[in-house]
Amino acid sequence: MAAIQLDEVTKQYGSLTAVRDLSLQVEDGEIYGFLGPNGSGKSTTINVLLDFVRPTDGTAEVFGIDCQEDPLAVRERIGVLPEGFSVYDRLTGRQHLEFACESKAIDTDPQSLLDRVGLTDSAERRASNYSKGMKQRLVLAMALAGDPDLLILDEPTTGLDPNGARRMRELIEAERDRGATVFFSSHILSQVDAVCDRVGILTGGELVAEDSIDALRASTNSVDELRVTVAQPDKRALEAVRSLPGVSGVRTDGNALLVDCANDVKADVIAAVEETGVEVTDFSIEEASLEELFEQVTRGTDQ
Numbered sequence: 585m586a587a588i589q590l591d592e593v594t595k596q597y598g599s600l601t602a603v604r605d606l607s608l609q610v611e612d613g614e615i616y617g618f619l620g621p622n623g624s625g626k627s628t629t630i631n632v633l634l635d636f637v638r639p640t641d642g643t644a645e646v647f648g649i650d651c652q653e654d655p656l657a658v659r660e661r662i663g664v665l666p667e668g669f670s671v672y673d674r675l676t677g678r679q680h681l682e683f684a685c686e687s688k689a690i691d692t693d694p695q696s697l698l699d700r701v702g703l704t705d706s707a708e709r710r711a712s713n714y715s716k717g718m719k720q721r722l723v724l725a726m727a728l729a730g731d732p733d734l735l736i737l738d739e740p741t742t743g744l745d746p747n748g749a750r751r752m753r754e755l756i757e758a759e760r761d762r763g764a765t766v767f768f769s770s771h772i773l774s775q776v777d778a779v780c781d782r783v784g785i786l787t788g789g790e791l792v793a794e795d796s797i798d799a800l801r802a803s804t805n806s807v808d809e810l811r812v813t814v815a816q817p818d819k820r821a822l823e824a825v826r827s828l829p830g831v832s833g834v835r836t837d838g839n840a841l842l843v844d845c846a847n848d849v850k851a852d853v854i855a856a857v858e859e860t861g862v863e864v865t866d867f868s869i870e871e872a873s874l875e876e877l878f879e880q881v882t883r884g885t886d887q
């Protein structure tokens with residue numbers, strides 16, 4: 585059974601369509617990155633899953649339970665880091681976790697949850713004195729209480745420094761290893777690459793692409809940079825590469841040729857250099873950045 589099943593979900597706010605005809609399925613045990621620029625409908629979709637928002641049309645299910653018909657049963661299966669999370673200023677970190685464990689009727693040790701999110705030393709401090717990143721980790725610890733089957737994280741890496749973002753990735757992976765499904769939204773693409781099994785890209789409320797990042801890279805004609813190091817730089821090699829179809833630019837950097845080329849012509853580039861009698865001593869590939877990939881997929885939408 586799918587962890588999340590959306591069928592033709594549409595949400596309209598008056599004349600504005602925030603989500604249009606959205607169908608997607610997240611498998612049990614998957615890490616799914618829900619990507620899109622600001623205002624593309626990510627939070628609206630998450631709010632439909634949580635029944636904070638009623639869809640105008642279509643259905644949403646979590647582990648086969650209808651999100652609108654039985655939201656409480658859905659809530660029992662999930663842990664949530666909402667977009668506009670807030671903390672209780674007067675409670676300490678530990679008290680937050682005690683409250684979360686009590687309200688979920690579980691006897692997990694709050695300390696173990698605080699340890700997992702790196703708040704061990706701040707457990708007795710009031711949350712009002714926490715930094716934004718610490719508050720976010722605290723809310724995340726509350727979401728982890730009770731080992732939910734599905735974690736829904738709305739922009740979990742926003743506001744985190746690189747260390748915090750790395751820790752978040754590790755935590756997401758640990759949750760997956762435990763057997764949980766993780767569904768998280770982001771517009772910071774470089775932070776999802778390493779962690780997602782699949783991504784869905786939303787623009788203007790519509791799903792415009794869905795696949796693994798590698799497959800998305802292969803399916804768009806994103807331009808990679810190939811660095812070909814040669815024993816002896818030679819003008820003939822430069823000309824031979826420049827005339828190849830699929831090559832959009834060539835320049836030299838010391839003993840290397842830097843070639844902007846489509847994914848499927850890299851072998852041709854190396855062969856063309858060798859055919860001129862120039863020895864290739866090394867080569868490496870700089871893949872198109874996720875931002876470029878994202879730009880390609882979402883191009884033409886007016887966000």
Ligand SMILES: Nc1ncnc2c1ncn2[C@@H]1O[C@H](COP(=O)(O)OP(=O)(O)OP(=O)(O)O)[C@@H](O)[C@H]1O
Pocket residue numbers: 597600601602620621622623624625626627628629667771
């Ligand atoms: N309660 C509401 N009333 C009217 N319009 C809304 C409401 N909530 C969201 N919208 C609109 O719906 C669209 C989608 O918003 P949503 O918050 O789902 O996008 P998002 O992808 O989560 O954006 P962000 O990354 O900025 O959080 C936007 O145009 C937004 O202005």
